[in-house]
Amino acid sequence: DAGVIQSPRHEVTEMGQEVTLRCKPISGHDYLFWYRQTMMRGLELLIYFNNNVPIDDSGMPEDRFSAKMPNASFSTLKIQPSEPRDSAVYFCASSSRTANINYEQYFGPGTRLTVT
Amino acid sequence: KQEVTQIPAALSVPEGENLVLNCSFTDSAIYNLQWFRQDPGKGLTSLLLIQSSQREQTSGRLNASLDKSSGRSTLYIAASQPGDSATYLCAVKRNYGQNFVFGPGTRLSVLP
Numbered sequence: 491d492a493g494v495i496q497s498p499r500h501e502v503t504e505m506g507q508e509v510t511l512r513c514k515p516i517s518g519h520d521y522l523f524w525y526r527q528t529m530m531r532g533l534e535l536l537i538y539f540n541n542n543v544p545i546d547d548s549g550m551p552e553d554r555f556s557a558k559m560p561n562a563s564f565s566t567l568k569i570q571p572s573e574p575r576d577s578a579v580y581f582c583a584s585s586s587r588t589a590n591i592n593y594e595q596y597f598g599p600g601t602r603l604t605v606t
Numbered sequence: 607k608q609e610v611t612q613i614p615a616a617l618s619v620p621e622g623e624n625l626v627l628n629c630s631f632t633d634s635a636i637y638n639l640q641w642f643r644q645d646p647g648k649g650l651t652s653l654l655l656i657q658s659s660q661r662e663q664t665s666g667r668l669n670a671s672l673d674k675s676s677g678r679s680t681l682y683i684a685a686s687q688p689g690d691s692a693t694y695l696c697a698v699k700r701n702y703g704q705n706f707v708f709g710p711g712t713r714l715s716v717l718p
Contacts, residue, residue, distance in 0.1 A: 494649075521704055533695065533708040546703060581649060585704075593699060595640060595706065597650040 494598035496582050502604045508570040511601045513582030514563055523595070524557055524567050525581040533581070539565065572605045579603070608633045610698055610709035618715040619686055627681040627712045629696035634674050637699045641670050641681050644693045644711070653694075654681070658701075686716045 495514040503509055515522045523538040537547040542559045550557070554573070559565040569576055582598045609632045619625055629639070638657045642650040654663045654670040656679065662671040669682040679696060695711040 523704070523706070532710045533697075535705060535707075538704050540704070546705065583650075593638065593704070594652055594655045595650075595697070596652065597642075599649040602647075 494582055494584055494596055496580075496598035496601050498601060499599060500602045500604075502606065503572055504606055505573055506571045507605075508568065509572045509576075509603060509605075511567040511580050511582075511603070513565045513567070513598060515565070515582070515584030516586075516596055517563070519584035519586040519596075520562075521585045521593070522559060522565050523583040523585075524565070525583065526578045527581060527600070528578045536567070569603075572603075574605045577603055577605050608636075608698060608700060608705075608707045610696060610707050612694075612696060612709040612712050614712060615710065616713040616715075618717060620717050621686060621688060623686050623716075624682070624684050625686055625714070627683070627694050627714070629679040629681070629709055631677045631679075631698050631707075633700065634677050635701050636674065637701050639670075639672055639679050640697045640699070640706075641668075641679075642695045642697065644695060646692075650695065683714075686714075688716045688718045690714060690716050 497512045524536040527533045536549040537557045539559045557567045579600045579602050581600045583595045585593045585595045611630045613628045640655045641653045644650050656663050656672045667684040672679045693711040693713045697706045697708045
């Protein structure tokens with residue numbers, strides 16, 4: 491398996507622009523998570539999905555952030571409009587409950603977002 | 607609210623030393639605890655996962671222990687190598703929901 495795939499790996503954009511981050515989870519995993527990592531706040535859970543349905547979005551910082559999962563193999567995290575304080579590394583992770591794995595999380599390589 | 611802390615924040619040791627990284631959590635009602643490694647500019651790699659019913663897990667030179675009642679986990683690294691240099695994070699999953707809470711990490715440097 492190729493693991494969790496994220497694109498783009500790096501994104502530089504100007505304040506006010508729309509940003510879309512993409513994630514492909516590991517095939518067969520039924521949970522998908524979006525995290526944000528900053529030096530100040532560490533790794534924070536933004537939202538997670540189970541079987542393509544958003545379960546908990548309490549970590550989404552504000553209405554400028556939205557996430558979708560139209561099918562089991564694709565999810566997006568959108569920021570509109572973007573602000574400099576959104577600059578961070580955004581990680582996608584997936585997991586599955588099986589006899590041996592039991593929700594073990596697998597992370598993608600992350601998208602480094604810089605908003606100028 | 608679950609809070610996870612890790613001590614020390616940074617650690618520098620000479621190659622070959624055995625070392626212990628600490629993780630503490632405030633709510634003992636956890637489902638499991640997972641240790642990760644993060645290399646600079648990279649994603650997180652899962653090292654070990656301990657279920658709440660387990661006391662320890664081992665993988666190669668790594669051994670993770672869990673004392674749920676005291677809210678503590680340790681990651682023991684034997685015979686450290688320069689390639690072990692990275693940031694090590696622990697994360698706990700609560701009994702309800704899928705919310706994982708991460709610690710701030712311990713930045714480890716193993717000097718040749």
